[in-house]
Amino acid sequence: MRISDADQVICAIYTLKDEAALWWESAVTGLDLARMTWRDFKMALFEKYIKEDVRGQLIRDFMSLRQGDRTAVEYVSQFEHGCHFVPMIAGDEKERLWHFTDGLRSEIKHDVSIADVMTYKETVNRAYRSEKGRKEMQADF
Structure with a gap:
């Protein structure tokens, strides 16, 4: 669904149960929900339920x-999951692109680099195509 950040937050609040719902009732005091972004909400949740040492790891x-x-x-899935814990990278297209590309296996990184892609989405698609093409080449031999 394409909804605003504020509406995403409101929808998520309605799904909170038990301890999380009680925590939110006290945490929301003084907050302007209309201005709260989805990212702000997720960070508040992470800070509450994922302890600092675990977040650090x-x-x-x-x-x-x-x-x-x-x-x-598998790499894309793990990368995107990890982005949630490093908002300075997830929120910056250039940083996200650089970190993703840097972690690619060398032959796929090479293919992505020569394709001169400019966005994260294009880079992911190029990595998929590179891997598929390399598997097809190996099957031919």
């Missing part, structure tokens, strides 16, 4: 993430 894991033996689909 998730950030370290993300910063050292490499494709390795993973498929491109």
Whole structure:
């Protein structure tokens, strides 16, 4: 659904249950929900329910993430999951693109680099095509 940040927050609030609903009732005091972004809401939730040492480990894991033996689909999934914990990268297209590309396996990174893609979405698509093409070439031999 394409809804505003404020509406996303309101929808999410209605799904909170038990302890989370009680926590939100006290956390919301003094907040302007009409101006709260989805990112702000997620960060408040992460700060409450994911302890600082765990958040730190998730950030370290993300910063050292490499494709390795993973498929491109698996790498994209892990990268996008990790972005939630590092908003300075997730919120900046250039940083996101750089970190994603940097973690690609060397042969796929090469293919992406020579394609001169400019967006994260184009880079992901190029990585998928590169991996598929390389698998097809191996099958021919």
